[in-house]
Amino acid sequence: MSGRDKDDRQRSATGDDGSLPSLRGAKLTRPTAYEVGYGKPPGAHRFQKGRSGNPKGPGPKGAKNKSKMPALHEERLQQIVLEEAYRTITVRDGERAVTVPMAQAIIRSMAVNAAKGQHRAQRLFAELLVGTETANRRRHDEFLNAAMQYKVEWERELWRRERLGITDLPPPLPHPDHVVIDIRAGTARITGPATPEEKALYDQVARDKAELERNMARLRRQLKRETDPEEQEDIERHLRIGEEALHRMKQALGE
Known part of the structure; x- marks a missing residue:
C-alpha cells in the first residue's frame, strides 16, 4: 500500500483535520436484546422508576416482640414459672450428658451441694424434703379417710335398699366391694370401675x-x-x- 492511500484511509476514519469523530448530537439506540441473568431480572419484574419496591412500607417497630397484656383472670407469672420449671435442659451426670427438667436440675444441684457439706444447701434440702413428705402424708391420710367413709356409707345404703326391696336404683361407682381398705398397711385401693x-x-x-x-x-x-x-x-x-x-x-x- 502506498503512503498516499494510507493517509486517505486514516483521514476517512478520523476526519479531514485528523481528529476523532464526535458523538455529540448522535442518537443512541437501546439494544434490542436484553440479557437475563444474575443481577439482570426480566424486564417485567424490574423495579419501575419512581416506584418503591415495598409499597406497604415497613411494619411498626417492635410489633413482633410486643407481648400481650394478660387478662384480669389470668396469672401469667405462675404460667411462666411453671414453664421454666419444667423446661428441659442438658446437664452433666458424671461422664455423660442427660436431659432433665429445670426443677430437677436445681434440686439435684442442691442435693449435691448438701452432700458436699454446704450448710445452707443442707438446710434448704432438709426443709424441702420434710415439706414434701408432710404434703404426701397429708394427701395419703385424706384419701384413706375418704375411702373408708365412702365404703361405710355406701354399704349402709346398699343394705337399706336390700332391706326395703329397692332394685330400681343404679349401684354406686365405685362399688363399695371394690374399695379395699388395708388397716394394717394404712392403704386404700380401688379394684373396680369408677366411671x-x-x-x-x-x-x-x-x-x-x-x-x-x-x-x-x-x-x-x-x-x-x-x-x-x-x-x-x-x-x-x-x-x-x-x-x-x-x-x-x-x-x-x-x-
Missing part, C-alpha cells in the same frame, strides 16, 4: 372371662378323651394361650 365408661368395659371383660373359662373347661374335657398326640399338643397350646389371656383379664378385674 360409667369403666363400668361398661369392666362388664365386658367379666363376660369375656366367663366365656373363656367355659371354653377352657371344654378343652380340658376334650384333652382327657383325646388319644392323638398331635391333637393333644394342639389342645395344650390353646390352653396355654387361654391361661395367659385369663391371667390378664383377672388383673383387669382386680382379682
